Structures are given as structure tokens and as C-alpha cells.
Amino acid sequence: MTIAASSKNFPIVGIGASAGGIDSFKKFLGAVPEKSGMAFILVQHLSPTHESILPEILSHATKIPVHEITDDCKIEPNHIYVIPENKMLKVTDHSLKLLPREQDTHQMPIDVFFTSLAQVHKALAIGVVLSGTARDGTVGLRNIQEQGGIAFAEDPDRAAWPGMPQSAIDAGVVDFVLPAEEIPAKLQEVLFSYANGNGATEYEEDVDNLDKTPSHQSAIKKILSLILRNNGVDFNYYKKPTILRRIDRRMAINQMAKYEDYLDFLRENRVEQEALFQDLLIKVTSFFRDAEVFDELCDTVFPKLLENRASDDPIRIWVAGCATGEEVYSLAICLFEAMGGIGEGVEHPRAKIQLFATDLSEIAIKKARAGVFRTSELEAVSESQLNSYFTKTDGSYRVKKVVRDTIVFAVHNFLKDPPFSKVDLISCRNVFIYLDPFLQKKALTTFHYALNENGHLLLGISETPGKETDLFAPFSKKTKLFSRKQGTGRFLQTAQNPVKREKVPNEKKTALPANTRTDFKKSAESVLISKYSPASVIVDEHLAVVNIDGDVAPFLIHTSGKPSHDLLKLARKELAFELRNALYKAKASKETVIKESIPFSYNGQQYATTLEIVPLTDIVEPHYLILFQNKSPNTSVFETLGKKLKSTFSSSEKNQLQQRNTALERELEQVREDVRDITEEQEAHNEELQSANEELLSSNEEMQSLNEELETSKEEVQSTNEELIVVNRELIEKQDELNDTLDFLDAVIATVREPFLVLENDFRVNKANTSFFQHFGVGESEIDGKSFFEIQNQQWNDGRLRDLLEKVLPQHKWIAEEEIMLKNDSEENRIFLFNAREIIRKKEDRALILLSIEDITSKKKIENDLKTSVSELRKTNEQLDRYVHLASHDLQEPLRKIMIFSDRLMGRGHITDEVDKTIIDKIENAAQRMSGLVKGLLDYSRVAHHGDLFEPIDLNMIVDDILSDFELLIEEKGTKVTVEKMSEIEAIPLQIGQLLHNLIGNALKFSKKDVVPEVRITSRPFAQGKTGDFPSLSSSRSYIELIVSDNGIGFNPKYQEQIFMIFQRLRQSREHKGSGIGLSLVKKIIENHKGAVYTVSEEGQGAEFHVILPLVQPER
Structure with a gap:
């Protein structure tokens, strides 16, 4: 049927968006032609209190009529419908139903609408997710795909808010990812494939009607044959409407108008073969689906299984068709809770629980085995279950290892592969609805074989064991839980030739499999029609009667007692031998076998019949049609002769x-x-x-x-x-x-005290540490899965910060110590320090961003205050420095005059009194000390504010010059001076001269009486391993150690720190004069050179001064 044939059959496009959606809506609708043949329904996920003016805005962006939806609004093609504010929306048969939106619940209006659209309009439902945050729309798109519809998502890189489209893409439920303005063109191509090709827009549930379209059936059978050959799964016995919906969906995606063209495309494209195979598989599932089922299991079934259970007798559960694992994990959690939960009571659950989860899809099994689920997939899981059985990881939740260890996942076809054995419970929910009666019976027989005697079978809400009442009895009709009936189980192995897989099917012509019918009954009917419908039975390869047509009472007998399906037990004894012989021949030759004129007795009379055994070879399992032909009276010739002894035979009697x-x-x-x-x-x-x-x-x-x-x-x-x-x-x-x-x-x-976040590549929050929640006063639910730029009232939505973060992953850049001022919730300016780097995950395609945030507002205030204080101190020091220079100049002048006038008084000879001479001598000495003190202060001030340049200097030359200055004192005291050769260093020449002058001068000054003074000046490389002993030294630099030692009076070691303080003198005597500035000047010079100094001395034992200086100064 084409779309033009009926006004009711046209695609309905559901479009969902939230934040940033208006711009995307406008781009999308601006590219839609006026006569597109489709209806567009827009659902925006907004706050219930938000006042919407969307219809008015969109009416300016398109010429297509825009309507705000009213209750029971009819849907027409070439119209746009917009959801009103504070409402939920569902689709009925070509009309829209508005529902009230509850204020205090977390509802997903886009998911609700998409799901109803899929249920009602199936393959004609199209879902589009545009810009928005969070995950609304993902579940709805999955439902649309399952019903044969097509799913679109806006390119996250082009969306204002990529959260919603990215969520759908990550979940694997999107067929096309395009910019908003390019989606309508692709929609038109899809519409063309519906309107002009063979894609069915309506699907008859009656398989007979579907079989009456021979132009399509040949291509469809070849498509299924191709899947069988390359994937090993036979979909011929799956219900035709389901198969056609999935094939038509793939044809629409690939813009194929005819099944024959799609078949050719499949033969050349292995990727599309796999895509079709995955589409044909059933992957609809969820946690704790149908809550009353799990209530029944927890309250009734599991306690009974656990009762008096031996420790070496595990509970075995098989989930057939587990899809992505939600069902088996739900059963495992339910069973754990029946056993007391995870904890001290269940230390080794793997010894008591064995679950088997199987599916045809290797992709689904891989996801199920990982046990990782997004928050949107766990809505049916309670808070306590989430905390007990899941661990949060990378923005998702992973089933705990103790649960995963109890489950074995495997790719398995329960219709063909040998089943698990000694199973207590089999769950096969919502799989039978896709299988025809023959496969349903085969599956039920397999499950009966696999279950223990008191085992249970769990089916979907709309599923039953059908006519197989001899295998299962209802345990709970409401929950579709069935008990296994007593009897010996039997596994029916598929009796078809194995299909050889091919890597790439390049040949245009492929051999069809033997199976061309839907079941053995249909295959038999075509034979019966040609034979004028005689009495017949159909038996399987074990000679069990599976179907009876016509009156077989003359040929078969039902005895009292337990009923039997064994043909040879049912057949009259005269026919049993011939039946066995004929069936044996038919099995061996696989050809029709006829046995004529077989006599038998029925109702006291003799009859003859002809047996015809027809092998039914065009089905999965061998069956045989047995026809009972030409039942006619069989009067004995001897009886006739006895009656006619006395008369002559007539002509007719002779004949x-x-x-x-x-x-x-x-x-x-x-x-x-x-x-x-x-x-x-x-x-x-x-x-x-x-x-x-x-x-x-x-x-x-x-x-x-x-x-x-x-x-x-x-x-x-x-x-x-x-x-x-x-x-x-x-x-x-x-x-x-x-x-x-x-x-x-x-x-x-x-x-960790520093707040940090882990962000996805679309800047959704993956994880945050405790410090973040405490520092910024937010809860986990307020940020989980949301865009970083949206949380906390968009506090972090800053252009500069966004630019920095957008470069982290694409350009592999780090953000290091970036200071940005932002406004907080109280509109106060706060300064934050940001650091960010890329986190590479080897097993994932996408990297993450580790972002640390530090509020440095208080630190910056302290830093600014400190800078202000330092600036003020610098000004004060400069003033003091100028004052020292001025004071030294002003003080030196009167001191020089005092010393000059004293010399003149003494030189003229007018002073003869000894007392006066002593007074004048003291005045002169005091003036000299004062002059030395002023000079020392001036030197200290200059050293403290050094501005001289560092340059290479020869220590040997400096020492020689200093010894030359002290030549007279050395000769006067008879001092023995030893100098070793020293290397060059990079230093300030004048200051090093002052340093050595003070140390050598002190060594000469503080000598012992009556002992020949000795002064030793040496140097050596400083040991690299000792740099840690001095905070001012660096382990990455090389140093020289200068040593000035003497045999003088020494000092007490307790004063080794005090002697370097300004104006500190350990001795006040005429023999050892000093200002108390010299050693403080030495220490200051060493600090200027980033060096260190230490002393070794004992009182009366001499002293050693060790000066450590870098060989080369760092760049300044």
C-alpha cells in the first residue's frame, strides 16, 4: 500500500527538545517544505511553571500551519502541532490526547509521547531529538525503533545543549545524526521509500494474507536465507509482521524502494547484513518489568526454592533471550534479597546461585556482561537496591561484582542449541510473541526438558504455552508463571543440514533453504487438496501423531487408559505391520511409498485400503503425511463360492x-x-x-x-x-x-580538600568529590548527568572558561592556574582558580576532563593586602636607606673635625697635663669607633639593597689583595697564613671582598696571647648530598665551600647563631675592638648569593667559618 492511497497512512514526526530547543526548532522547520506529506508534533521539555509562546515564535519561521494542541486534536499531514505548557501528551488513532502534568514528579514528556507514538503508528512513527540537557527522549527513540520506526538526533557538536542528543547516541538508538536544518531533507528521502517502494505501511497479522504477495515473498525469503547463511539464525518461523517491519525500516534508512534492490544491496554489504540482523533481534527489556511478577517470585517462588536447600545444591535460573541483561540482573537482585541481601548473611553467594543469561546478539551479551547502566535505565530500581547492588562509575552505575559473579552470559540459540539442564526457573518473557506456533512448541518442549520436575516457566504478560497443556500447568495466571508437569522431557534437535557461513556473500544467486512454508500443517494441506482430502494423519520422525484430518476411525483405535500419540499403537493391528514397513521405506528413500489393497476389519466387516506415505521435506523437522485411500468392502471369495455351489456362476460373478x-x-x-x-x-x-x-x-x-x-x-x-x-x-x-x-x-x-569534577566530552558532569558538594552546597542529584555550564543556575557558564575547556580534549591542552572572576548565586564576584587536564581511557573511545576548582577570593584579598604592605615597606626602606646615607654623611663630617682638632691639640704640644692627654686620647678613640660604626652601617645598607651585577671572579686574587691590606698586622703578630688555590665563581666582586675581609680580619684580630697565630684559607667542592641540610641550597646546582680557620680564642657553640646578628659582640675588651656589624654583613652577603654559612668552634680552640657559594648564579 502506498501512502497516497489513504489519508490516514502518513508519517508522523515527533520532535523533542529542551534547553536551546527554540533555535533548533526554527532551523528544522525552516527546511521543511510546505507539502511534505508528514505531520510534525513538537514537545518541549520545560519547567511546569514556564509560560510557552512557542507557537507564535514558530509561526514566523515557517509557512506551514502551526497549532497549539487541544485535547482530542486530529492529526493531519502538512501541519505542525505544539504541546501547550504544563501538559503531557499521548497519541491515539490519528488524534492527540492531553494529560495533566504532576508538579512533584520527575516526568519525561518526550519519552511518554514517543512511546505512545511508536505503539500506535509503529513503522510510520519517526522520532527526532534536538538540543537539550539530561536524557529525555532516549527511551522513546528506542521504542520507536523497536516498532519499525526511524530515529534522528541533532549533531551534538551543532546543538546549543548536546545532552539529549548525545544521550540517545550513546544508547545506540539513533539511525541518523545530522544538523537540525539537514534532517528534513533526509526525512523526505525516507518518505519517498515509503510512498514509492514496496515497504509495507500496514502489516496484516494474518500470515496467509502475507503469503499471497508472491512478488515480494521471493525476495523476502532470499533476504532471510542470506541472514541464515551468514548469522546462523533462521527467521522464517518468526512472525511475518515483525520481520516485515524490521526489513522495511532498514530499507527506508538506506533509501531502497524495492525488496529486490535491497537484497542486492545486502549481498554486497556485510555491514548492512549485521545491521539488519541486529534489527531483527528482540532487545526490548528493562529492570523489574511488571512489578507484580517479581513480587510473586520474591514472596512465593524463591522462598520455596530456598527451603531446605543443601549448600551444594545451587539454585539454577536460565534467562533465555536476556537482551542487555536487565531481566537477569533483576532476578539476581530479587534472589539475593530473598536470601537476606548482600552482607554478612551471604558471604559466598556464588556457591548457592547460578544464573545463565543467553541471547542471539553478541552485542547485547557484551553490554549485559559489562553490567553498566545509565541512570535513565534504572528508574525502576529502588534507592536501597541502587546502593546495595550497584557502584557508581563514570556517570553510570555498574552492578557489583558479587552479583555479576553469579551470572554466566553466553550467545545461545535456545531453538537450536542444547539447553541448560536441571534448571529451577526459566524466564523467557516477550519472546514468544515474535515466534509462530511451531517454534513456540519447539521452545516449550526444550524448556520442559531443561527444567527440574518442580521447575517454573515465566512468560510475558501476553504469552501462554498455548495448546501444550501436557507440558505446563498455570501457577499464577496473573503473572504468567507456569509449573512443569510430570513427564520425561525431550530436546528436539533441529534436523536441518548445517549452514556454512560465508565472510562476504558476493554471489548474486544464492541457494534457498529447504524451508519454504510456515509449518508442517500448511505443507500437508497443499498435498491434501490435490488428493481430494482423504482421511490422513501427520506424524513426526518419532511416529507421534501431530495432526489428523478426515475420518480416521476405520484405521486408528483409541484404547482406554492414558492417551497415546504413537501411530503404531493407535493403528489397527492389521495395518500396523504395513504402516511400519512403509514408513521405514519412506524415511530411507525420502520418496512417496504406496501400499495397495491392505485388508482389515472394521465394525464386523472386511475392508481393503491403500496406504500412501508422503515425506514432508520442506520443513525444519521431518514429518510424514499418511493417506488412507479407497476404503472398500473386502468380501471373501470362498464365502461367495459356497453360496453359489448349486447354481451356475453368472457373468458378473465370474468378473x-x-x-x-x-x-x-x-x-x-x-x-x-x-x-x-x-x-x-x-x-x-x-x-x-x-x-x-x-x-x-x-x-x-x-x-x-x-x-x-x-x-x-x-x-x-x-x-x-x-x-x-x-x-x-x-x-x-x-x-x-x-x-x-x-x-x-x-x-x-x-x-581531598580541593573541589574537583570529572566531565564527559560534552561537558556533562560524570563525577564530583565530597569537597565539591560541601563547598558549593549542592547535592549529587542536582548535577548528575547535567551540563557543567547549566548547574548552579549557570554559574559556570562563562565564555572564557568555556573556550578553555573546549580546547582540552581536541587539542590535548592543559588548563594551568587560570584565574577567572565569576558571580555566585548571591551575585557576588568570586575569583576561582581552574586547573584541568585530559583523562585518557584505554578501553573507551571518549576521553574525560578532570577539572579542579579553587575559590581563591580570600587568598587574592590577602595577596593584594600583602602586595600593598610590601609596597609600603619598600617605600619605607628606601626612605630609611636615604636617611642612612644622609645620616652617615652628616655624622662623618663632625667626627672628622673632632679627630682633626684632637690631632692638632696633641701636635702643638700645648697639652702637657697627662690627664688632659688621656681625655683627648679617649675623645679621638671614641670618634674613630663612631666613624667605624657609621661606615659599617653604610656598608650593611648597601649590601642589603644590592644592585650590583654578578660576574666571574678569581678568589685567589681577592685573597691576595686582602692579605696585602693586612700585611703590617700579619708581620706585627707574626701570623702564619696558609692559602690554597681556589677556583673561579660567579659573584659580586665588591661583596665577596667585604666577606673575606671580615673573616680574615676576625681571624687575625681574635688571636691568643703568647701563641703564634695561624690562619688557613682553603676551598673544596661542596658535597651534593648535603644540600638538603640547608633550606637555601638547591640540589640541582653545584657549590664551592670556602673555609677560613684560625687557632685563636674561639667561642662557645651556643652563640653560633647569635654572632651573625647585627650589633652582637661576644667580648668587650680593648684588645678585641669591633662594631658588631662585620659578621652580620657576612651573612647578608651570603644570602644575596643564595648560599649558606656555618661555624665549627669551641672556646679557646680556634674557629672555622664555612661559606657555601654557588659556582654559577641562576638567571635573574
């Missing part, structure tokens, strides 16, 4: 006798032929047995040899097993170490 004689001869010949065949077969079997016996004797010897090899292999396996046990123990230990490391990291993260 009758002749016919009967001919029939008997034919029957006898048939019997002889059968006996001959049996004899020949028996002889052949005897020869085969003789040959087999000889082979067995030979095989016995080989088996003996093989047994010896197996003994050796057993020992090797035992050794390997022991190695594996050791390796496993090591793995467990490594896992424990990893868990300890993770616990340690969690503890470190929790105690």
Missing part, C-alpha cells in the same frame, strides 16, 4: 471372482517383493555387522593404546589444572589488590 483373484495375486506379489527386500536388507546388514565386528576388534586394540595415551594426558591435564589453580589464585589476589587500590583511591578522593 468379480476374476478381479478378486487379480487383487490377491497383486497382493501376493507385493508380499513376496517385501519379503525379498527384507531378506536382501538382512543379508546386507549381516555383512555390515561382520565387517563392523572386525573393525571393532581392530578398534579395541586402538582403544587400548588410546587409553594408555589418555592416562598420560590425564596426568598432564592434572598438572595443567594445578597450574591453572595457582594462576587463578594469583588472579584473585590481583583482583583483591585492585579492589584495595580502588578503595584507597576512593578514600583519597573523598578526603
Whole structure:
């Protein structure tokens, strides 16, 4: 059917958006033609209190009529419908239903609308998610895809807020990712494939009607054959409407108008083959789906399973068709809670619980095995269950290891592969609705075989075991829980030839599989019609009757007692032998076998019939159609002759006798032929047995040899097993170490004082530490999964910060110590220090951003205050420096005059009194001391404010000059001076001269009486390992150690710090004069050179001054 054929059949496009959505709506609608043939329904996720003027805004962006939705509004193509404020929206049959929006609940209006659109309009439903935050729309798009519709998402890089489209893309529920303005063009292409091709817009549930479209059926069968050959799954027995919806969806996505074209495309494109295969699989699931089912399990079934359970007898549960794992994890959680939960009561749950989760999709199994789910997928999980059974990781939640360890995930086809055994509960929910009756029966037989005697089967709410009442009995009709009936289970292995997989099917023509019908009944009906519908039965390969047509009472007998389906037990004894023989031949030859004129007794009369055995070869499992032909009276010739002894035979009697004689001869010949065949077969079997016996004797010897090899292999396996046990123990230990490391990291993260966040590549918040929540006063739910620029009333939505963060991942740049001023919630300016770097995840395609935020407003205030104080202190020091210079000049002048006038008084000879001479001498000495003190202060001031340049200097030359200055004093005291050769260093020449002048002068000055003074000046490289002893030294630089030692009076070690303080003198005597500035000047010079000084001395034992100076000064 084409769209033009009915005004009711047109695509309905649902469009959802939230933050930034208006701009995206305008771009989208601006590109839609006036006569698109589609209806557009816009749902915006806004606060319930937000007043919407969206219809008025959009009416200026398009010429298409825009309507605000009213209750029961009819949907027409080429119209735009906008949801009113504070309402929820659902779709009925081509009309819209408004619902009240509850104020205090977290509702997803886009998901609600998309889901109803999918349920009502199925393949004609199209979903589009545009700009917005959070995850609304993701679940709805999944439902649209499952019903055969198509899903679009705006390119996150082009969206104002990428949260919603990115969430849908990450969930794998989007078919096309495009900028908003390019989506309408793609929609038109999809519409073209619906309107002009063979894609069905309506799907008949009646399979017969679908089979009556031969132009399409051939291509569809070949498509399914291709999937069977390359993926090993036969979809021929899945319900046709489901199959057609999925195929049509893929055709629309690839813009294919005809099934034949799509078949050719599939043959050349292995990627599309896999995409179609994944679409055909059923992956709809959720946590704790249908809550009353789990209530029943927790309250009734699981307690009964746990009752009197031995510790070595595990509970075994099989989830067939587990999809992405939500169902099996729900059952595991339910079972854990029935056992008391995770904790001290259940220390080793793996010893008691074994769950098996299987599915056809390897992609689904991989996701299920990982056990990682987004917040939107866990809405049915309670808060306590979330805390007990999940661990938050990377913005999602992962099922705890103790739960995951109880589950085995595997790719498995329960319709073909051998099932698990001794199972207590099988859950196969909402799978039967996609299977036809034949596959349903096969699955039920398999489940009956796999379950324990008192096992349970759980089906979907709309599913039942059908007519297979001999296998399962209702346990709870409401929850569709069934109990296994007593009886021996049987696994029906698929009896079709294995299909060889091909990597890339390049051939245009492919062989069709044998199966071309929907079930054996249909295959038989075509034969019955051609044979005028005689009485017949259909049996399987085990000769069990599966179907009866016509009146078979003359041929089959139902005895009292337990009913049987065994054909040979039901058949009349006269027919049983012939039936067995004919069926044996039909099985062996796979051709029709006919047995004519077989006599039997019925209601006291004799009859003859012809048996026809027709193999039904065009189905999955071998079945046989048995036709009972030409039931006619079989009057004995001897009875006839007895009646006619006294009379002459008439012509008709002669003819009758002749016919009967001919029939008997034919029957006898048939019997002889059968006996001959049996004899020949028996002889052949005897020869085969003789040959087999000889082979067995030979095989016995080989088996003996093989047994010896197996003994050796057993020992090797035992050794390997022991190695594996050791390796496993090591793995467990490594896992424990990893868990300890993770616990340690969690503890470190929790105690770090600096707030930090982990952001996704679209800047959604993945994780935050405790410090962030405490410092900024927000809760986890307020930021989880939301854009960083949106949280806290968009406090962080700053252009400069956004530019910096947008460069972290694409350009692999770090943000280091970036200060940005922002306004907080109280509109106060706060200064924040930002640091950010890329976190690379080896197992993930997307990297993360680690962002640290420090509020340095108080620090900056202190820093500014400190700068102000330093500036003021610098000005004060400069003033003091000028004052010292002026004071030294002003003080030196009168001192010079005092000393000059004293010299003149003494020189003229007018002063003869000794007392006066002494007074004048004291005046002169005091003036000299004062002059030295002023000079020392001036030197100290100059050193403290050095501005001289560093340059390479020769220490040997400086020492020589200083010794030359002290030449007279050295000769006067008879001092022995030893100088070793010293290297060059980079320093301020004048200051190093002052330093050595003071140290050598002190060594000469503080000598002992009556002891020849000795002064030693040496140098050596300073040991690199000792730099840690001095805070002022750096381990990355090289130093020289100058040593000035003497044998003088020394000093008490307790004064080794005090002697370097200004105006500090340890001795006040005429022999040892000084100002108390010299050593403080030495220390200041060493500080200017980034060096260090220490002393070694004992009172009366001399002194050593060790000066440590860098060989090269750092760049300034």
C-alpha cells in the first residue's frame, strides 16, 4: 500500500527538545517544505511553571500551519502541532490526547509521547531529538525503533545543549545524526521509500494474507536465507509482521524502494547484513518489568526454592533471550534479597546461585556482561537496591561484582542449541510473541526438558504455552508463571543440514533453504487438496501423531487408559505391520511409498485400503503425511463360492471372482517383493555387522593404546589444572589488590580538600568529590548527568572558561592556574582558580576532563593586602636607606673635625697635663669607633639593597689583595697564613671582598696571647648530598665551600647563631675592638648569593667559618 492511497497512512514526526530547543526548532522547520506529506508534533521539555509562546515564535519561521494542541486534536499531514505548557501528551488513532502534568514528579514528556507514538503508528512513527540537557527522549527513540520506526538526533557538536542528543547516541538508538536544518531533507528521502517502494505501511497479522504477495515473498525469503547463511539464525518461523517491519525500516534508512534492490544491496554489504540482523533481534527489556511478577517470585517462588536447600545444591535460573541483561540482573537482585541481601548473611553467594543469561546478539551479551547502566535505565530500581547492588562509575552505575559473579552470559540459540539442564526457573518473557506456533512448541518442549520436575516457566504478560497443556500447568495466571508437569522431557534437535557461513556473500544467486512454508500443517494441506482430502494423519520422525484430518476411525483405535500419540499403537493391528514397513521405506528413500489393497476389519466387516506415505521435506523437522485411500468392502471369495455351489456362476460373478483373484495375486506379489527386500536388507546388514565386528576388534586394540595415551594426558591435564589453580589464585589476589587500590583511591578522593569534577566530552558532569558538594552546597542529584555550564543556575557558564575547556580534549591542552572572576548565586564576584587536564581511557573511545576548582577570593584579598604592605615597606626602606646615607654623611663630617682638632691639640704640644692627654686620647678613640660604626652601617645598607651585577671572579686574587691590606698586622703578630688555590665563581666582586675581609680580619684580630697565630684559607667542592641540610641550597646546582680557620680564642657553640646578628659582640675588651656589624654583613652577603654559612668552634680552640657559594648564579 502506498501512502497516497489513504489519508490516514502518513508519517508522523515527533520532535523533542529542551534547553536551546527554540533555535533548533526554527532551523528544522525552516527546511521543511510546505507539502511534505508528514505531520510534525513538537514537545518541549520545560519547567511546569514556564509560560510557552512557542507557537507564535514558530509561526514566523515557517509557512506551514502551526497549532497549539487541544485535547482530542486530529492529526493531519502538512501541519505542525505544539504541546501547550504544563501538559503531557499521548497519541491515539490519528488524534492527540492531553494529560495533566504532576508538579512533584520527575516526568519525561518526550519519552511518554514517543512511546505512545511508536505503539500506535509503529513503522510510520519517526522520532527526532534536538538540543537539550539530561536524557529525555532516549527511551522513546528506542521504542520507536523497536516498532519499525526511524530515529534522528541533532549533531551534538551543532546543538546549543548536546545532552539529549548525545544521550540517545550513546544508547545506540539513533539511525541518523545530522544538523537540525539537514534532517528534513533526509526525512523526505525516507518518505519517498515509503510512498514509492514496496515497504509495507500496514502489516496484516494474518500470515496467509502475507503469503499471497508472491512478488515480494521471493525476495523476502532470499533476504532471510542470506541472514541464515551468514548469522546462523533462521527467521522464517518468526512472525511475518515483525520481520516485515524490521526489513522495511532498514530499507527506508538506506533509501531502497524495492525488496529486490535491497537484497542486492545486502549481498554486497556485510555491514548492512549485521545491521539488519541486529534489527531483527528482540532487545526490548528493562529492570523489574511488571512489578507484580517479581513480587510473586520474591514472596512465593524463591522462598520455596530456598527451603531446605543443601549448600551444594545451587539454585539454577536460565534467562533465555536476556537482551542487555536487565531481566537477569533483576532476578539476581530479587534472589539475593530473598536470601537476606548482600552482607554478612551471604558471604559466598556464588556457591548457592547460578544464573545463565543467553541471547542471539553478541552485542547485547557484551553490554549485559559489562553490567553498566545509565541512570535513565534504572528508574525502576529502588534507592536501597541502587546502593546495595550497584557502584557508581563514570556517570553510570555498574552492578557489583558479587552479583555479576553469579551470572554466566553466553550467545545461545535456545531453538537450536542444547539447553541448560536441571534448571529451577526459566524466564523467557516477550519472546514468544515474535515466534509462530511451531517454534513456540519447539521452545516449550526444550524448556520442559531443561527444567527440574518442580521447575517454573515465566512468560510475558501476553504469552501462554498455548495448546501444550501436557507440558505446563498455570501457577499464577496473573503473572504468567507456569509449573512443569510430570513427564520425561525431550530436546528436539533441529534436523536441518548445517549452514556454512560465508565472510562476504558476493554471489548474486544464492541457494534457498529447504524451508519454504510456515509449518508442517500448511505443507500437508497443499498435498491434501490435490488428493481430494482423504482421511490422513501427520506424524513426526518419532511416529507421534501431530495432526489428523478426515475420518480416521476405520484405521486408528483409541484404547482406554492414558492417551497415546504413537501411530503404531493407535493403528489397527492389521495395518500396523504395513504402516511400519512403509514408513521405514519412506524415511530411507525420502520418496512417496504406496501400499495397495491392505485388508482389515472394521465394525464386523472386511475392508481393503491403500496406504500412501508422503515425506514432508520442506520443513525444519521431518514429518510424514499418511493417506488412507479407497476404503472398500473386502468380501471373501470362498464365502461367495459356497453360496453359489448349486447354481451356475453368472457373468458378473465370474468378473468379480476374476478381479478378486487379480487383487490377491497383486497382493501376493507385493508380499513376496517385501519379503525379498527384507531378506536382501538382512543379508546386507549381516555383512555390515561382520565387517563392523572386525573393525571393532581392530578398534579395541586402538582403544587400548588410546587409553594408555589418555592416562598420560590425564596426568598432564592434572598438572595443567594445578597450574591453572595457582594462576587463578594469583588472579584473585590481583583482583583483591585492585579492589584495595580502588578503595584507597576512593578514600583519597573523598578526603581531598580541593573541589574537583570529572566531565564527559560534552561537558556533562560524570563525577564530583565530597569537597565539591560541601563547598558549593549542592547535592549529587542536582548535577548528575547535567551540563557543567547549566548547574548552579549557570554559574559556570562563562565564555572564557568555556573556550578553555573546549580546547582540552581536541587539542590535548592543559588548563594551568587560570584565574577567572565569576558571580555566585548571591551575585557576588568570586575569583576561582581552574586547573584541568585530559583523562585518557584505554578501553573507551571518549576521553574525560578532570577539572579542579579553587575559590581563591580570600587568598587574592590577602595577596593584594600583602602586595600593598610590601609596597609600603619598600617605600619605607628606601626612605630609611636615604636617611642612612644622609645620616652617615652628616655624622662623618663632625667626627672628622673632632679627630682633626684632637690631632692638632696633641701636635702643638700645648697639652702637657697627662690627664688632659688621656681625655683627648679617649675623645679621638671614641670618634674613630663612631666613624667605624657609621661606615659599617653604610656598608650593611648597601649590601642589603644590592644592585650590583654578578660576574666571574678569581678568589685567589681577592685573597691576595686582602692579605696585602693586612700585611703590617700579619708581620706585627707574626701570623702564619696558609692559602690554597681556589677556583673561579660567579659573584659580586665588591661583596665577596667585604666577606673575606671580615673573616680574615676576625681571624687575625681574635688571636691568643703568647701563641703564634695561624690562619688557613682553603676551598673544596661542596658535597651534593648535603644540600638538603640547608633550606637555601638547591640540589640541582653545584657549590664551592670556602673555609677560613684560625687557632685563636674561639667561642662557645651556643652563640653560633647569635654572632651573625647585627650589633652582637661576644667580648668587650680593648684588645678585641669591633662594631658588631662585620659578621652580620657576612651573612647578608651570603644570602644575596643564595648560599649558606656555618661555624665549627669551641672556646679557646680556634674557629672555622664555612661559606657555601654557588659556582654559577641562576638567571635573574
